[in-house]
Amino acid sequence: MKDKKQASKKLMVLPLILGISSFCTFALYYYSANHAPYSYIDIICVGPILSFIGVIVSIVTRRSRKLYPMLWTSGLIVCLLSLIICVLIIILLIAIMAAAFNENWL
Secondary structure, eight states: OHHHHHHHHHHHHHHHHHHHHHHHHHHHHHHHHTSTTOTTGGGGGHHHHHHHHHHHHHHHTGGGGGTSHHHHHHHHHHHHHHHHHHHHHHHHHHHHHHHHHHHHHO
């Protein structure tokens, strides 16, 4: 029984880890976007994937949220927040690229 709780806790920590790593990809993206080689700009695509997987894991583990309510809630909130921020940044980048393309078209 104790092994089952530890495995459940490891699974409950996964959304929190994925949400934090999604925020780390934001930091790496912003650092790369503001420095000359621009070599890590494509990492912005990894952020929504990590946070979306974290949300899915949170939904799958919702039955065991009564064992670790704070851990489950914080993991879900971090993943949802990072997913919303990722999607908004990508929409902003697409809008800027569309405006630049439309300006060059005329």
